[in-house]
Each structure stands twice: as structure tokens, then as C-alpha cells.
Amino acid sequence: MTKPKYRRLTYDDRRVIENMCKAKKTQSEIANAIGVSQSTISRELSRNRVEGVYTHGRA
Numbered sequence: 928m929t930k931p932k933y934r935r936l937t938y939d940d941r942r943v944i945e946n947m948c949k950a951k952k953t954q955s956e957i958a959n960a961i962g963v964s965q966s967t968i969s970r971e972l973s974r975n976r977v978e979g980v981y982t983h984g985r986a
Contacts, residue, residue: 934963936961936963936967936971936986940961940963941971941975941983941986942958942983943957943961944957944961944968944972944981944983945970945981945982945983947960948972948981952954954969954972971986973980974986
């Protein structure tokens with residue numbers, strides 16, 4: 928069986944995303960900080976925002 932070419936975002940990754948969003952960091956800055964693509968961050972934010980605010984607990 929081959930190894931997947933992706934990795935799932937961990938609980939800690941999602942906490943970093945939430946904290947960096949609160950600090951008004953860009954998606955690119957967040958992506959670089961946790962080692963994923965900007966599009967991964969974009970998808971995560973669009974899927975898990977409530978009233979425009981990202982919360983890691985929802986994800």
C-alpha cells in the first residue's frame with residue numbers, strides 16, 4: 928500500500944489557524960507556519976467558519 932500524498936490537519940494545526948486568523952495573518956502566512964498549501968487553508972476556513980469567524984472546535 929502506498930503512502931498518501933497529503934496529511935490531515937491536526938487539532939494543533941487548527942488551533943494555530945484560529946490564533947493566526949485572530950492576529951489578522953494572511954492565508955499564505957498561516958500556510959507557511961504549519962507547512963501546508965494556501966489552498967488547504969482556504970478550504971479549511973471556508974468549511975469551518977461560523978458567522979465569518981473560524982473556530983477550531985467546529986472542525
